[in-house]
Amino acid sequence: MLARAGLTRGDLVVAAVFVLAALGEAVALHRQTPALLAFAAAGAPALGVLALRRVRPTLPIVVITALAAAGTTVQARVWPGASDSGGVWMLALLLSAYSLGAHGRGRVVMLGGLLPLGVVLVVDLPSMHGWSLVSGVAFVTAFVGVLPTAVGRAVRARRERLAALQRQRTQVVHEQQARREAAVLAERLRTAEHLRPTLLRGLRRLADQVDAGAEPEDVEQAARQLLSRTREEVVALTAPVEVPHTEPPPQAEFLGPLRAVAQRWAVLGAGVIGAGLALESTQTVPIAVPAAVAVTAAFALTLPLMLVWWRPLAAVVVLWVAATAFSRLVAPMDGMLSGAALAVASAFAVAALSTRRAAALGLLACSIGQVAGVGVSDPLGVTVMLLLCWLGGLAVNEASRLVELSRVTNRLLEGQETVARQRAVVEERLRLAREVHDQIGHSLTVVAIQAGAARRLAAADPHGARVIMATVAAAARDGLAAMTAASIEPDATGADLPSLLERTLAAGVDLSTDPAELESIRLLDPRVHALAYRVVQEALTNVLRHARGAPASVRLRHDDGRLTIVVRNGAGTRPSGILGGGHGLIGLREQAAACAGEISWGPCADGGFAVQAVLPLRTPHVVG
Structure with missing residues (x-):
């Protein structure tokens, strides 16, 4: 209910406190006059309208000023000698004027100054004349209406400025993200333009050689040369790139410019x-x-007020010492309009131009000087007035600090942009290196090893050599198709795991699998499927490279929303003559970690090697 009405418990508590305070004030002042007590108590519940000060900021000030004017007029005519019970109502008027400035919009904010003026004219015009009327009207209008409204407006301006800075910072971050993405795309295109034609020509030449019936040794030599060239390109892509460090941001200094602006206003205000x-x-x-x-x-x-821009706290302390002496030796300042203006100006200035600690000490000095030094007839009202002015100055101080902080932050973000863009380019180069390794390395390894096997069998078993060369042709075409279709792009999800295993079997690996497990992987999230394919591909490629003649097995298991892949091989019986680049498993571990998975590998007790991957069955964040 409260949420739908836009109210909070705090709103209700504030309204209830004012209602109870008005009732308590009525009892304390009018308990000897039952009729007046009943009249004052009947009006107290109207202060409950303060609960709406945020959602309907115009309503509280209209209701409170109207009832205050009517109640004071009736009391003056019916009970002319009774004590005035307007203390709580005056505070309620201050709060409603502040809320109008903080939450009101448009021209209705001017009501914060006009309505208290109307109350004074209705109440005091018949009984006051001359300077007393002028000073009374000016005091209530300035310090009960205009001042709290202006303070509320300053607080609102700070809130809006803070929101604007947050939007600006968000926009800067988005722009930087767009620049980084553009840099990554440019690096991808540059690398693709440099690397893709070389690999495409090499793979196409291999496929054409096999189709033309080239000798196995020629195919093997071409495959090894292309594999070596691919490894060189991968090494070049993963070469260290120096990324500069950002300089620490400069200290946000905002009091200096703020005090420079305040200098002329301090002189003018002191003179007035x-x-x-x-x-x-x-x-x-x-x-x-x-x-x-x-x-x-x-x-x-x-004179100290003229120097408040230079040393705010010291100036305020000296000012109130002088004000105390003036009030006691020259003329009493209690009730003077200019004395109230002095209190307002000093409280506002010390909050606006000082650090937080100095501002708090300045408020204490103003309160002690006004209440204990100068002396006032209404300490509560004066304290509230000083607090409002102090809060207004604090809002100006905070707004200036936020403006300068936003400038410093923007400079820092601009400095970080270049570094972030360079790091993004480095990460993209590493990703491209992994793509080349994963997509092309397996096919080239199969081609080189199988061509070597065909070369050795050519004299003794020509038919077997031709069968092996058919496998070589298929592997070359697979690499060419992967290169053409993927264009070195991530997340290629069309990988066919059964075909990979068939090519591995044709390459001479004693491989055991479970067909049911292989069929179940087709039901996985395509991205998980792609990553699972690359894990198996890399593990089997390493078997071909480092464990020729060893038996191998591929096992897949679904358990508790996770896919477990285990590729295990025994000890190799003969060397392959092909060295790995060392980027495959490490790159796959990074990709698995990005999707909340993990990959581990290591030697087995029988001299073999095992690779195990645990991946989530479904995730939108798998990095291909």
Whole structure:
């Protein structure tokens, strides 16, 4: 219910606290007058409208100002000698004006200054005249209406600025990601343009040689040359590339520029407040010194305010020491409009121009100086006013800090972009090296080994040699087809595991498999199928390279949402004469780790070797 209405428990708690406070104030002030107590208590529940201060920010200030004006007017006419019970209502008006500034939109925000003015005119116009009316109207309008509305507006501006910075940072990150992807694509195209024609020509030449009936030794020599060239290209792709480190970001310094902007405003504000103090001291309150001395003291009092941009905390402390002396030796500042302006300006300035710790100490100095030093008749109201001004200054401070921090962050991101792009290119080159190794290495190994076998059998068993050369032709065409179809692209999911095993058997490996297991793999996620194919392909290629004549087995098992692949071979009986590049199993381990799988390998007790892979049955993140 609360969520649908846009309310929170905090909203209800705040409203309930104000209602209870208004009831308590009514009981404390009017318990001797039952009728007035009932009248004041009847209006207290109306403060519950503060629960809507965020979702309907205009409604609370309209309701509270209307009821405050009506209630004060009725009380003045019916109970003219009764105590004023407007303390809690004044605080509610401050909060509603702040909420209007923080959550209101458009021209309705101006109501924060106009409605309190209307209350003053309705309540005080019949009974106040001259300077007292002017100062009262100005005080309520400025410090009850305009000031909290402006503070709320500043807090809202900070919130919107923070959201804008977050959007800007997200946009920068997306742009950098796009640049990295463009760099990866460019590297892929460059490598493909360089490497693919060489491999295609070599594989096509092999296939054409076999189809033309070339001698096995010629085919074997061509296959070994192409395999050597492929290995050289893989080594070149995996050569170390130096990636520069990013420089540490510069320290975000925002107080300096903010204080430079505040310098002229500090001088202007000090002059205006000094003139107001001089006028009020000589015209509206009794003074204990000659008028010339009072005027001089008034302007001297505001001198620390002119320097608040330079040393905010020290200036505020000196200011309130001087204000205490002025109030006790020259003229009492309690009730002066310019005195209230001095308090507001000092609280705002020390929060806006200082660090967090100095700002907190400055608020303490302002509160002690105003309440204990100068002396006030309404300590709670003055404290709330100082706190509001201090929060407004803190919002300005935070907004400036965020602006400068965003600049520093953007510079840092720009510096990181080049590094990230280079790293992405390096990773792409490694991936391309694995692709070449996985797709072409197996076919070339089969071609070289089988051509060598055909060469040795040519004299003794011509028919057997022709059968072997047919296998050589098929392997060459498979490599050519893989190269043509894949174009060195990842995630080739058309791999046929049974055909791979048939070619391995034809290459002379004593291979045992379970046909049912091979059929079940066709039902897997295509990406898992592709990775499983490459694991088996790499393991069998290593058998051909390093364990010629050894028996081998391929086993696949489904268990608890995982696919387990085990390729095991015995000890080899004769060398193959072909060396591996060392990139296959390591690259496959990285690919398996990217999809929450794992690959392990190692020697067996009988002198053989085993490769085991455990892969998830379905995943969208398998890296081909």
